Amino acid sequence: MLGGKKILLGITGGIAAYKTTFLVRVLIKAGAEVRVIMTRSAGDFVSPLTLATLSKHKVLIDFIDREDRSVDWNNHVELGLWADFLLIAPATANTLSKMANGTCDNLLLATYLSAKCPVYFAPAMDLDMYRHPSTKATFETLQGFGNIMIPATKGELASGLHGEGRMAEPEEIIAFMVNHIRQGLPLTGKKVLITAGPTHEAIDPVRFIGNHATGRMGFELARAGADLGAEIVLITGPTHLKIDHPLIERISVVSAEDMYKAAIMHFKQTDIVIAAAAVADYRPKLASDQKIKKSGETMQLELVPNTDILLTLGQQKEKQFLVGFALETENELENAKAKIKKKNLDAIVLNSLQDEGAGFGVETNKITFIDKNFTQKPFELKTKAEVALDIWTEILSRLHA
Numbered sequence: 227m228l229g230g231k232k233i234l235l236g237i238t239g240g241i242a243a244y245k246t247t248f249l250v251r252v253l254i255k256a257g258a259e260v261r262v263i264m265t266r267s268a269g270d271f272v273s274p275l276t277l278a279t280l281s282k283h284k285v286l287i288d289f290i291d292r293e294d295r296s297v298d299w300n301n302h303v304e305l306g307l308w309a310d311f312l313l314i315a316p317a318t319a320n321t322l323s324k325m326a327n328g329t330c331d332n333l334l335l336a337t338y339l340s341a342k343c344p345v346y347f348a349p350a351m352d353l354d355m356y357r358h359p360s361t362k363a364t365f366e367t368l369q370g371f372g373n374i375m376i377p378a379t380k381g382e383l384a385s386g387l388h389g390e391g392r393m394a395e396p397e398e399i400i401a402f403m404v405n406h407i408r409q410g411l412p413l414t415g416k417k418v419l420i421t422a423g424p425t426h427e428a429i430d431p432v433r434f435i436g437n438h439a440t441g442r443m444g445f446e447l448a449r450a451g452a453d454l455g456a457e458i459v460l461i462t463g464p465t466h467l468k469i470d471h472p473l474i475e476r477i478s479v480v481s482a483e484d485m486y487k488a489a490i491m492h493f494k495q496t497d498i499v500i501a502a503a504a505v506a507d508y509r510p511k512l513a514s515d516q517k518i519k520k521s522g523e524t525m526q527l528e529l530v531p532n533t534d535i536l537l538t539l540g541q542q543k544e545k546q547f548l549v550g551f552a553l554e555t556e557n558e559l560e561n562a563k564a565k566i567k568k569k570n571l572d573a574i575v576l577n578s579l580q581d582e583g584a585g586f587g588v589e590t591n592k593i594t595f596i597d598k599n600f601t602q603k604p605f606e607l608k609t610k611a612e613v614a615l616d617i618w619t620e621i622l623s624r625l626h627a
Contacts, residue, residue, distance in 0.1 A: 235250065254281070263337060377394070378390055411454050425484075482533065497545070497547065510530075593605050
């Protein structure tokens with residue numbers, strides 16, 4: 227959820243500011259780019275140098291930095307526009323009250339008032355301050371503005387008291403933000419099964435029958451689907467590609483039979499299936515358990531058909547939205563339409579090896595999306611990441627029709 231996002235972290239002057247070193251590390255580990263704004267009093271609790279080192283950005287404190295006899299202006303408007311999310315943690319009672327009342331006496335508050343992005347705040351204060359009616363009114367006012375409160379937790383406080391007011395731990399803050407972001411995503415609550423990559427059908431321990439598929443299209447579909455909120459099961463054949471996303475479960479297989487078993491195991495719990503894998507149609511009837519030695523001028527290899535995974539899923543389909551892929555070299559539209567009917571698909575993604583820049587082993591693809599009513603939507607050549615978003619857009623438009 228936070229991968230590639232720009233997060234502006236506002237730190238105010240409370241003892242919980244020491245936790246922000248860990249918070250910055252966790253945000254960066256989640257794939258976010260982090261910039262830090264501190265109030266002057268926050269510097270009494272955590273070093274700007276430490277935060278600058280961790281975030282790899284200069285920590286901003288004042289509107290104007292005077293260095294080497296030059297004047298650099300820290301533009302709060304540009305900062306507010308830069309951020310995808312503004313997170314204020316710890317948020318002291320003093321700063322929260324100023325936010326609620328529009329006070330603007332430092333760079334952080336000016337940036338807050340200029341921000342166009344979602345604003346999260348994680349309160350941190352002593353027990354009686356947290357419970358005070360004025361503080362509760364502040365919380366209500368800020369949430370009325372649309373700001374999102376990350377509730378404080380119960381625990382030992384700096385005063386020695388025990389109760390509410392302790393800032394949420396960095397991992398809890400991340401989990402809260404991720405869960406909140408997911409709630410507004412179109413695929414939240416959906417379970418998606420995606421197959422990707424080639425299959426390798428063993429001839430002997432050294433050799434196999436395969437194809438040139440890398441799995442990139444399936445991986446991009448998985449990543450885009452997870453970013454839209456879905457829980458993804460990605461069943462992939464052999465590939466060098468890696469993927470790291472909390473909503474993606476990767477299952478690595480080798481043969482078509484392995485992929486079939488994994489797909490059947492997860493199919494009933496699935497809402498959407500996208501079969502993007504280039505599954506081998508045939509396998510050797512007998513795979514030798516020893517390396518086959520060269521002998522004679524020719525060698526005969528008897529092949530038998532693999533189970534048609536997509537056909538089987540289409541026969542078992544109940545509520546699932548089932549999408550196939552068709553890579554063709556001739557009679558593209560006719561062959562794709564025939565697959566829709568034969569395999570009981572809701573849609574098929576057609577790409578042709580006749581199109582330059584499409585197919586295996588490249589970063590781009592050119593597709594035509596065809597639904598079960600044979601409505602066609604062609605797309606221009608795009609990166610596979612962009613193609614994945616186009617495919618999801620077409621699927622979502624039909625799910626909500």
